[in-house]
Amino acid sequence: MFRGTALATGSLLLLLSGCLTGCATANAEGTHVGYADSAGPAVIGTDGSAQSRVVAALYGELLTRAGQKVRTANVSYASPIDTAQAVVDGRISIAPAYESTLLRAMPGGQTLPGNMEATLSMALPPGIVALPPAAAQGGVVLAVTNSTARKHELASLADLRKTGTGLTLGGSATGDPDAPSVAALKKTYGVTLTQAGTAGTSETATAPGAADVLVLRSTDPVITRDGLVVLADPESVVPPEHVFPLISAPAVDLPGRTALARVNSLLTTAQLARLTASVEAGETPGRAAKAWLRAKGLSH
Structure with missing residues (x-):
């Protein structure tokens, strides 16, 4: 289960506090390493859905173009909650996550109405950061x-x-x-x-x-x-499920976080639906992601 310890409000400039040295975790192969000693690539994890895989491909392309080494985890997780738990446990570095789905897995988290970023940051354990979400919702x-x-x-x-x-x-x-x-x-x-x-x-x-x-x-x-x-939902009877990158803070550097932020305002729900449909129809997530990024001027 997630550990409900407090964390300062998450942002692109949020850096790891309290785990800069000697903080141990496990990599995708199960070998325990220290955060401060981990110089390998950021490991991106997904669940088995087309939606998760294409969003992860977008993240991977953006991070690579920002000069960060990345690779895909050698396992596929059963659900968004399982991928989020893998980030928390240190088995992977980054995964697509969804606001309300993630909060349901966090016992004792205080909800701040109208401030999902602060709510998530308080619920997540130290060293795990919810980067700002895209406009797209997956709920x-x-x-x-x-x-x-x-x-x-x-x-x-x-x-x-x-x-x-x-x-x-x-x-x-x-x-x-x-x-x-x-x-x-x-x-x-x-x-x-x-x-x-x-x-x-x-x-x-x-x-x-x-x-x-x-x-x-x-x-x-x-x-x-x-x-x-x-139909619009002005009273938010349906909780928000914007997609966002859940990261292990030491694994994604500031240029990488800045690159991930570029997708926020551009990836809409309708565009995410089209990307998901193309992968379900047989296109590879990587190819779909590259085409979308080119169309948005985010890659050459």
Whole structure:
């Protein structure tokens, strides 16, 4: 489990405190080394998802171009929590992480409303840093078909109040820990929906019998393919899941952190969805990452 010790607010200029000498950990092969004596490449870890692998490829390309040696871990982890734990344990140096998913694994962390950066920094153990997040989110969204949006003039979850009691809630991400319940939507937005099943997978989101309001992963290709309208969530009933680099502070130098920060404002949820879809369709994460970075002017 994560250790809930306090850490000063994370930023690109945050340096390791209290572990500059003799602080031991384990590398990807299980050999214990001291942080101060570790001169090897930064080790990037991922879970098995296309999304994690392509984001890690972006990080690897940016770090390499900043002059930092990197390599990919020789194991694939089961989930974002497992990759984060591997960073904390020192088995890897860096991994894509997601805000609310990470916080759920940290017992006793104090949440500061509206300040996720400070919340994470207080919850993480010394030497582990949450760098600023990208604009892209990898969590849950609620969406409707274009025809439903036009019929009821829907742009946000608050607009659902206008529809009365006839709409159903369902979708492929209904069982996700961040998926809002009918009760939560009622409490936050005064919306009355009826819980449907899990219809609304990538194959059936617009099929007859699908739920009216679909609970989907933000990078589900069905959103773009079927032209779904993602409803704004002004009251944040769905917790934030922006993707960010979780790093071991001694393993990523300041030029590397600065390079990673360049992706923050450029990587949107829609672009992350396209990158993920391209990898799921067979493109290698490295190739997809290089093409995206070139298109954004971040590489030659």
